[in-house]
Amino acid sequence: MLQQTQVNTVIPYYERFMQQFPDLRSLAQAQEDEVLHLWAGLGYYSRARNLHRAAKTIMEKFKGQFPDTPLALESLPGIGQSTAGAILALAFHHRAPILDGNVKRVLARFHGITTPVNEKSTESQLWELAEKHTPAKRIADYTQAIMDLGATLCTRSKPQCGRCPLMKNCSAHQQGIVDVLPIKKAVRALPVRTATFLVFKQDNCVLLQKRPPTGIWGSLWSMPEIEGKPDFERIRRFSQRQFKLTTFHHQPLESFRHTFSHYHLDIFPVIIPVKKIATKAARARQQGMEEMPQIWYNPHQPEPLGLPKPVERILRMMP
DNA sequence: TACGCGTGGGA
DNA sequence: TTCCCAAGCGT
Known part of the structure; x- marks a missing residue:
């Protein structure tokens, strides 16, 4: 948690995480969505996926015994030379830089x-x-x-x-x-990108997709998005093609900027009321994208999933 | 080697 | 507002 993140930011996440996963075994047995749920908002989500994998590896390959050599530690995902050194020095009192x-x-x-x-x-x-x-x-x-x-x-x-x-x-x-x-x-100055976030709304539920394990917000859940500013004709075609959803109007929410470590993202959320749930979600035919798991998410009855900060923000903006 | 990867606080 | 950067790692 402390990699690239200040102590004061980490503390509340650490407390919740340790309450839920007090030892290696409980973390190793957890669902990835559950781990990402407790990490949501902290950023650099590969740290959470790596930590989860590392716990599984220690339980299985190392028989539950936490490794105490630089080589073994650095073989674990998410532990590099510096983190290995910190563990060796602080946990095991072994000399390591x-x-x-x-x-x-x-x-x-x-x-x-x-x-x-x-x-x-x-x-x-x-x-x-x-x-x-x-x-x-x-x-x-x-x-x-x-x-x-x-x-x-x-x-x-x-x-x-x-x-x-x-x-x-x-x-x-x-x-x-x-x-x-x-x-x-x-x-160099961060580039600015623009995206329209499609908030398909049905009753109290919003359509979320699980993102691919690599890339931004890996394995977290987010709305479908289209590059660029809102364009109703594009939204209509996209909704039809990707989700078999027929849309007739949309309601823009206030746009806002989210800044990553390497670019700015200007987000234009658009609410799109949907009458019928598409029972069989259309395949994601976008380039290189596997079929993405989808759920209708009820913000009033939240499930333990990882939601990126801007997604949380959009859900709070909903009327 | 250079870049991708989040978010928040301080200046 | 904008920039910097924080208990770095993986590819």
Whole structure:
């Protein structure tokens, strides 16, 4: 949960998750939809699918015994070198380095690294430095300490060098370049995409599709969508072709912007009243798309499924 | 190597 | 409003 996500954001999700899945066995036995339901809103949903798979793998391949070597840990989906290091150090008190965002910043400043930290060569250099600094004794304390140093004193903006125990030996501080480190390669502006979300409404129910396991909102449930702004003629043809639904009018809801890590999505929700439920859903004939499971979802009697934030938002916007 | 992958908070 | 980026990983 903490990968690329701040502690304060994670806490309520963590509490609910641990209440529902207090141990490996309960998580391994859960339905994926149930896991994604508890993850919904947190983002990066591959983490949830990977965690679920990892629990199953530990139960089956590792006979319920949590692995405690870098090789075994990194063989689990969703656990890379840094997460493996954190588990080894914090859970098992084994000597292992980590390199998360906080540690990168601390090391880049302490050693005065002026090359972009998001370049491969610099990253390799930082891993070497992390390895050198990692002590044999009190590894859990050290690991927590260097992360907390980055989170509390050696912050991105307004670092509190005067309170830092490493100030005297900090290269960036000595050179007066703390504020400009770490250097990052410029990222280009996010592209803007537009989509019409089709809210097929029947009584109190809305048609949702399970999305493919890869790509945005993988394995979560969402409305059918059409690229571009609402166009009633396109909506009519799409509804007929994909769902055998005949539509006569539609009611636009207020559009809004949702921003992903790599693009903006301007969403135009459109309510489309439907009289008859299509008993046999038409196959998704779109390119490369398998037949997608569909449900009529009643927001007033919600089921434990993973719904992306904008889908939740649209359901709340419904009259 | 570069990119895909969510969401929310702070500046 | 917009930008940055946060306990990274997989492909």
